[in-house]
Amino acid sequence: xxxxxxxxxxxxLGLGIFVLAxxxxxxxxxxxxxxxxxxxxxxVGSAMIVVGVFYVIDVLRGGRGDPEESxxxxxxxxxxxxxxxxxxxxxxxxxLLLDLLGWIIAAALLFFGIAYALGARGLARLxxxxxxxxxxxxxxxxxxxxxxxxxGLLAGVI
Amino acid sequence: MDSFGxxxxxxxxxxxxENLLFALLGVTLGTLVGVLPGIGPAMTVALLLPITFSxxxxxxxxxxxxxxxxxxxGGSTTSILLNTPGESSSMITALEGNKMARRGRAxxxxxxxxxxxxxxxxxxxxxxxxxxxxxxxxxxxFGPEDYFALAVLAFTMCSSVLSKSxxxxxxxxxxGLAIGLVGIDQQTGQARLTLGIPQLLDGxxxxxxxVGLFAVGEALYVASRMRHAPPEVVPVGRTWMGRSDWxxxxxxxxxxxxxxxxxxxxxxGGAEVPTFLSYSIERRLAKGPAKEEYxxxxxxxxxxxxxxxxxxxxxTLVPLLSLGxxxxxxxxxxxxxxxxxxxxxxxxxFDHNPALVWGMVASLFVGNAMLLVLNLPxxxxxxxxxxxxxxxxxxxxxxxxxxxAYAVNQSVVDLLILFALGALGFAMRRFGLPLAPAVIGVIxxxxxxxxxxxxxxxxxxxxxxxxxxxxxxxxxxxxxLVLLLPLIRRVRAKKQGKSPVGAP
Numbered sequence: 026x027x028x029x030x031x032x033x034x035x036x037x038l039g040l041g042i043f044v045l046a047x048x049x050x051x052x053x054x055x056x057x058x059x060x061x062x063x064x065x066x067x068x069v070g071s072a073m074i075v076v077g078v079f080y081v082i083d084v085l086r087g088g089r090g091d092p093e094e095s096x097x098x099x100x101x102x103x104x105x106x107x108x109x110x111x112x113x114x115x116x117x118x119x120x121l122l123l124d125l126l127g128w129i130i131a132a133a134l135l136f137f138g139i140a141y142a143l144g145a146r147g148l149a150r151l152x153x154x155x156x157x158x159x160x161x162x163x164x165x166x167x168x169x170x171x172x173x174x175x176x177g178l179l180a181g182v183i
Numbered sequence: 184m185d186s187f188g189x190x191x192x193x194x195x196x197x198x199x200x201e202n203l204l205f206a207l208l209g210v211t212l213g214t215l216v217g218v219l220p221g222i223g224p225a226m227t228v229a230l231l232l233p234i235t236f237s238x239x240x241x242x243x244x245x246x247x248x249x250x251x252x253x254x255x256x257g258g259s260t261t262s263i264l265l266n267t268p269g270e271s272s273s274m275i276t277a278l279e280g281n282k283m284a285r286r287g288r289a290x291x292x293x294x295x296x297x298x299x300x301x302x303x304x305x306x307x308x309x310x311x312x313x314x315x316x317x318x319x320x321x322x323x324x325f326g327p328e329d330y331f332a333l334a335v336l337a338f339t340m341c342s343s344v345l346s347k348s349x350x351x352x353x354x355x356x357x358x359g360l361a362i363g364l365v366g367i368d369q370q371t372g373q374a375r376l377t378l379g380i381p382q383l384l385d386g387x388x389x390x391x392x393x394v395g396l397f398a399v400g401e402a403l404y405v406a407s408r409m410r411h412a413p414p415e416v417v418p419v420g421r422t423w424m425g426r427s428d429w430x431x432x433x434x435x436x437x438x439x440x441x442x443x444x445x446x447x448x449x450x451x452g453g454a455e456v457p458t459f460l461s462y463s464i465e466r467r468l469a470k471g472p473a474k475e476e477y478x479x480x481x482x483x484x485x486x487x488x489x490x491x492x493x494x495x496x497x498x499t500l501v502p503l504l505s506l507g508x509x510x511x512x513x514x515x516x517x518x519x520x521x522x523x524x525x526x527x528x529x530x531x532x533f534d535h536n537p538a539l540v541w542g543m544v545a546s547l548f549v550g551n552a553m554l555l556v557l558n559l560p561x562x563x564x565x566x567x568x569x570x571x572x573x574x575x576x577x578x579x580x581x582x583x584x585x586x587x588a589y590a591v592n593q594s595v596v597d598l599l600i601l602f603a604l605g606a607l608g609f610a611m612r613r614f615g616l617p618l619a620p621a622v623i624g625v626i627x628x629x630x631x632x633x634x635x636x637x638x639x640x641x642x643x644x645x646x647x648x649x650x651x652x653x654x655x656x657x658x659x660x661x662x663x664l665v666l667l668l669p670l671i672r673r674v675r676a677k678k679q680g681k682s683p684v685g686a687p
Contacts, residue, residue: 030614040357044364048375064635064636065364065631065635066364066376069628088350090346090348093612095221096220096221096265098404098409102409105408109609120595120602121595132582135585139578140578143577151575158579162582
């Protein structure tokens with residue numbers, strides 16, 4: 026039987042080793058042993074390794090976490106990786122293009138892409154909602170609340 | 184001045200027009216996010232952090248407290264009207280509440296939930312007024328070793344209580360602690376775990392962590408297993424209660440309050456445990472027609488747990504305000520909000536900022552009254568929100584998550600970190616790791632480190648300083664007990680030749 030949870034357990038274990046290794050070169054001038062900036066990371070890293078080992082053992086012995094219950098989740102369904110991948114691509118694409126395109130265009134594409142990936146149809150309505158929402162958030166947060174969002178291509182227009 | 188006099192001063196703060204508006208905004212937003220699936224009060228407060236800098240702290244916390252209470256009210260609407268279990272704190276309400284709704288008693292279920300929340304919230308806030316100053320008096324002599332021990336107890340309790348599996352709770356906690364390490368060490372200025380990325384020197388902002396784990400994680404999780412059937416929302420009529428409904432509700436309200444407040448105040452207590460306890464107690468106490476109705480929509484099973492979860496919200500504020508100790512994810516985010524304003528909850532806060540503390544407490548009474556008005560006659564309006572098409576809802580949640588995360592530093596790197604944390608949140612949901620220990624670890628971890636180093640510096644490296652005060656020794660012993668309990672249980676079960684019985 027495949028055990029996908031092993032990946033998460035290994036991540037905990039691996040991160041524990043990373044915390045120890047990643048702070049090994051941290052030095053503080055004149056810090057007495059036990060009180061320097063390495064002390065707490067050593068505690069956390071060691072705890073993580075211990076917990077990680079127990080977690081791996083638990084999964085190998087057949088232990089399984091119950092998927093979280095949520096209003097819109099069918100916890101008995103098979104994982105739909107295609108949708109997850111689409112959402113991931115849309116989001117990372119949004120992050121990389123945000124400064125270039127500006128909030129209004131990028132956020133409209135983000136909303137459109139994710140809603141489409143999740144199964145929204147009626148593209149004309151979806152497009153209209155996407156644009157309305159990105160323009161509205163820009164106006165409220167930038168003009169109203171003084172939050173900084175990139176203008177991008179439309180910088181001079183709005 | 185006694186706490187009653189201070190509370191009156193607090194009302195003077197809370198009842199200004201500006202603060203009344205912030206309270207109204209808070210309870211409305213809170214009800215909204217409580218009703219909407221997929222987002223909760225913790226994430227909402229986190230999202231609002233970057234845009235509250237222009238607001239004076241008292242107003243901001245009045246709004247945050249409104250969101251916290253409002254979320255508890257709104258969650259009940261969802262679990263009663265929607266045919267699916269919702270947020271963990273109102274899951275129990277769904278058991279009887281949804282069955283009542285489907286028998287045509289949705290209005291009564293909503294009414295007992297709203298009025299019960301009001302009664303419990305008001306009594307529990309009064310208890311908060313009475314108890315918080317007592318805890319402050321007790322905590323005024325606390326040294327760093329006591330605060331460290333308190334943090335350790337919060338870590339172990341929330342890891343063990345919120346998950347059926349201790350190892351998964353602890354895994355979540357250590358993930359949070361590790362994320363909290365990233366950035367420059369406050370005492371020595373050394374960079375830790377920054378991978379050479381300059382944007383990580385200041386650490387990962389709590390907004391990005393909370394929004395990533397909660398919002399983006401939830402969106403990815405929903406994407407992986409979306410319920411494709413349209414949500415089945417039970418229609419509501421006018422919300423009212425008959426004489427027998429009142430007679431059957433008031434005792435569960437009071438019992439729920441008595442359970443919710445103290446358990447909410449305990450580290451790791453949260454809202455889940457008291458709602459569950461209240462449900463099973465009401466079930467055991469049920470007599471006559473109520474007993475037969477249990478399992479098919481008994482009003483007691485809604486009244487008790489709903490009162491318990493609101494009372495627990497007030498209980499949570501006792502350790503948060505008087506010790507700086509968060510016992511739920513929302514409280515942890517509120518602690519981070521205090522820190523952003525340069526304030527440290529604890530005995531000093533009561534001394535130096537009485538207007539802030541008591542203004543916030545007074546606003547809880549005001550907010551509760553507002554919530555009753557918002558929820559009782561307007562329930563059918565809130566119920567319509569449940570019909571929002573899910574693709575639009577989750578796309579909107581991600582859009583606001585991206586906005587909030589970007590607004591912190593105007594940095595694209597933050598958006599990528601947000602996504603990575605979202606992926607982590609997805610995996611944690613998928614495999615049943617509770618999120619609250621991670622959030623508490625991120626926020627309380629750095630504070631635990633400071634207190635630990637302070638204590639050890641006072642003891643000049645002698646570790647026994649950590650148990651030098653009786654309070655610290657007791658708290659650390661309790662923490663150890665919490666960790667060892669599952670082991671002891673397993674050994675016992677083996678001796679009796681039975682498989683271990685899971686905790687409720």
